[in-house]
Amino acid sequence: MARWLRYTLFGSAAFAALTVIAIAILVHTVDAERYARGWLEEVRKATGRELRVGGRLALSLFPQPAVVAEDVTIANVPWGSRREMARIPRLEARVALLPLLRGEVRIARLVLVQPDVVLETNAKGENNWTFGGGKPAPKPPAGGQAPRRVFGIEALDVERGRLAYRPHAAEAVQLDVDRLTLEKRTLVEVDDVVLAATLRGQPFTLQGSMGSVAALLARSDAWPVDLAFATSGATASARGRIDWSGATPAANMDVRIEAGDPEGLSKLAGGTQIPTPLAVSAKLAATRGEQRADPIAITVGKTSAAGRVAYRTDGPRPFVSAELKSPGLDLSSGRKVKSVKSTRVFSDAPFPLVALRGLDGDAVITLDRLVLPNGVPLERVDVRAKLKGGRLDVQPIAAMLAGGTVGGSLVVEAAAGRGASIALDVRGKGIQAGQLSAALGRKGDFSGGSTDAAIALRGPGESMRRFMAGANGEIRIVVGPMRVSGLPLEGGGDVLANIADAAMPGRRRDPHTDVQCVVVRLPVRAGIATSQRSMAYETTKVNMVAAGTIDFRTEALDLAIRPTVKEGLGVGVANLAELVKVTGTLANPSIGLDTLGSARAALSVGGAVLTGGLSLLGERLLSSQTGDPAPCRTALGQPAAQSPAPPPKKSEDEGIVGSVRRLFR
Numbered sequence: 001m002a003r004w005l006r007y008t009l010f011g012s013a014a015f016a017a018l019t020v021i022a023i024a025i026l027v028h029t030v031d032a033e034r035y036a037r038g039w040l041e042e043v044r045k046a047t048g049r050e051l052r053v054g055g056r057l058a059l060s061l062f063p064q065p066a067v068v069a070e071d072v073t074i075a076n077v078p079w080g081s082r083r084e085m086a087r088i089p090r091l092e093a094r095v096a097l098l099p100l101l102r103g104e105v106r107i108a109r110l111v112l113v114q115p116d117v118v119l120e121t122n123a124k125g126e127n128n129w130t131f132g133g134g135k136p137a138p139k140p141p142a143g144g145q146a147p148r149r150v151f152g153i154e155a156l157d158v159e160r161g162r163l164a165y166r167p168h169a170a171e172a173v174q175l176d177v178d179r180l181t182l183e184k185r186t187l188v189e190v191d192d193v194v195l196a197a198t199l200r201g202q203p204f205t206l207q208g209s210m211g212s213v214a215a216l217l218a219r220s221d222a223w224p225v226d227l228a229f230a231t232s233g234a235t236a237s238a239r240g241r242i243d244w245s246g247a248t249p250a251a252n253m254d255v256r257i258e259a260g261d262p263e264g265l266s267k268l269a270g271g272t273q274i275p276t277p278l279a280v281s282a283k284l285a286a287t288r289g290e291q292r293a294d295p296i297a298i299t300v301g302k303t304s305a306a307g308r309v310a311y312r313t314d315g316p317r318p319f320v321s322a323e324l325k326s327p328g329l330d331l332s333s334g335r336k337v338k339s340v341k342s343t344r345v346f347s348d349a350p351f352p353l354v355a356l357r358g359l360d361g362d363a364v365i366t367l368d369r370l371v372l373p374n375g376v377p378l379e380r381v382d383v384r385a386k387l388k389g390g391r392l393d394v395q396p397i398a399a400m401l402a403g404g405t406v407g408g409s410l411v412v413e414a415a416a417g418r419g420a421s422i423a424l425d426v427r428g429k430g431i432q433a434g435q436l437s438a439a440l441g442r443k444g445d446f447s448g449g450s451t452d453a454a455i456a457l458r459g460p461g462e463s464m465r466r467f468m469a470g471a472n473g474e475i476r477i478v479v480g481p482m483r484v485s486g487l488p489l490e491g492g493g494d495v496l497a498n499i500a501d502a503a504m505p506g507r508r509r510d511p512h513t514d515v516q517c518v519v520v521r522l523p524v525r526a527g528i529a530t531s532q533r534s535m536a537y538e539t540t541k542v543n544m545v546a547a548g549t550i551d552f553r554t555e556a557l558d559l560a561i562r563p564t565v566k567e568g569l570g571v572g573v574a575n576l577a578e579l580v581k582v583t584g585t586l587a588n589p590s591i592g593l594d595t596l597g598s599a600r601a602a603l604s605v606g607g608a609v610l611t612g613g614l615s616l617l618g619e620r621l622l623s624s625q626t627g628d629p630a631p632c633r634t635a636l637g638q639p640a641a642q643s644p645a646p647p648p649k650k651s652e653d654e655g656i657v658g659s660v661r662r663l664f665r
Contacts, residue, residue, distance in 0.1 A: 047131040050075040066094040077128040087116040109155040120166040156182040175199050189215050202267035204231035221245040233261025248313050250286030275300045289314025303329040320361035328369040345586040346465040353414040361387045377439050390415030404430035420461030428453040433482055449482030468552040469527040479518035514540045519635035527553040536631035545631040555586040
């Protein structure tokens with residue numbers, strides 16, 4: 001063996017032996033607790049927070065200096081929700097030896113077992129996770145250098161921890177951590193990340209790399225991110241940099257989100273329903289006071305949208321602007337949803353008005369085609385919206401529907417401190433019932449039927465049920481001549497079919513019905529829609545007129561429908577109902593048929609709400625006006641057209657028809 005090699009091996013062995021002897025001497029002679037508390041004092045100086053150890057505190061020097069502490073607490077800020085920001089049953093800090101010899105505290109690995117940490121903000125926008133040093137650093141002596149105090153963490157392990165985030169005046173969110181590992185890469189300010197956790201009962205993982213915690217706390221202006229997220233049915237990735245130096249973080253990165261199953265993301269989002277399959281890709285770019293997603297592309301199922309979104313923070317309130325275009329958006333998702341029997345039609349789910357109070361904005365959305373959740377297809381949809389001071393103004397709303405046009409506006413008043421309200425004004429013109437029926441999969445049921453509609457309602461804005469219960473305005477629908485083939489009313493359920501069977505004898509035998517007009521004109525006051533012969537239906541054989549109320553507060557129905565056979569059409573009255581009553585609720589209506597003897601009482605009940613009595617409206621409906629030859633004109637409030645009286649007609653039914661007519665005069 002070469003002489004230099006023998007000397008090298010001998011020297012190395014001697015050095016190792018001396019090191020072991022020195023460590024053994026240190027273990028038996030050094031006051032471990034005093035040194036451990038000294039290191040913890042360095043932590044306190046670095047964070048500016050009181051650090052207490054209520055349990056065992058020990059120091060080990062082999063194989064690496066380490067502090068083990070139990071029942072550790074870190075003080076919270078004075079305005080915090082509890083005294084301690086962090087409670088740690090067990091803490092182990094392994095300290096790097098060589099930096100320690102230079103007066104630097106470098107924790108090679110910090111292990112936290114079952115930590116309980118709370119992060120929170122107050123009304124002033126302050127947070128409890130921004131740490132400041134205790135006493136200012138002493139000035140260096142003349143001609144000398146300042147004393148060094150360096151504190152850093154090279155790696156962090158968390159086992160079975162809990163992190164709660166409590167923003168001011170908002171619901172707290174809790175993250176249960178199964179495992180978290182942050183490990184600093186050599187020579188670069190980047191940490192490798194492995195996280196397995198549960199949020200709102202939904203497990204997820206996060207892996208990749210990001211800037212160091214120290215750089216984050218120092219509000220770095222170029223904090224790197226390269227992370228991949230995964231939960232059941234969904235994945236996401238982000239790659240780029242975040243600027244933490246401003247009042248709000250600004251990201252410059254590429255982001256992708258893909259979701260095939262909505263359950264996982266919906267739980268993480270606090271129950272928000274997320275349509276799937278979903279794909280989002282965006283290029284985020286930041287300038288001073290503005291964050292942009294330009295371009296951004298969103299795909300939901302077979303539909304997609306693209307454009308740009310910007311978020312500005314340089315004004316008195318945050319401002320969001322968006323421009324989105326789409327060749328087609330299908331909100332029906334093409335899936336059959338299992339119907340659930342309900343006692344109410346209008347939902348009591350609250351509208352998300354709080355989201356309208358925290359920012360301003362404007363949006364322009366253009367869609368070549370939009371399919372609503374109920375399957376109704378709209379073409380050339382153009383929507384423009386402005387939001388300012390809690391007021392959402394959506395106008396104009398413009399679209400094409402079944403050969404006609406749809407337009408209108410929506411105004412939502414949601415400013416804090418005032419009662420929320422909604423004003424809805426939607427108007428349709430020239431909508432073809434035949435085309436709409438075909439678009440909904442019932443081709444051939446209708447032909448013609450040019451329809452004009454106007455819905456102008458204003459009411460409370462807390463929920464759809466509250467809106468309808470307090471609504472004021474008018475609902476108006478006018479349908480022109482059309483031919484109804486087969487039995488399409490069965491598509492409207494038993495109620496429409498039963499009314500038609502009772503009011504139109506022979507309907508099921510006829511290959512088609514020629515409808516001359518349909519009119520619905522319902523004034524709505526304080527949630528009650530009232531008809532005073534303002535609902536009418538004319539065919540070539542039978543006219544129908546309705547009176548009564550629809551109470552949107554309780555969804556109760558109290559309607560009376562009076563059918564009248566037209567003369568000279570050979571339709572017998574033996575099976576014709578003198579009166580059809582519709583009662584029950586919108587969700588569960590019921591049909592009753594009255595004879596001539598009970599008609600007067602039933603109609604009086606239907607008009608009681610309007611008149612304050614039991615007879616006035618009923619008597620009017622039972623008067624000669626109920627035999628109006630033009631009930632559609634009457635329903636619209638127009639005078640009946642003058643026409644010469646028809647000559648008396650002799651037939652074997654004349655006696656019966658005449659008796660019925662004379663009874664209702």
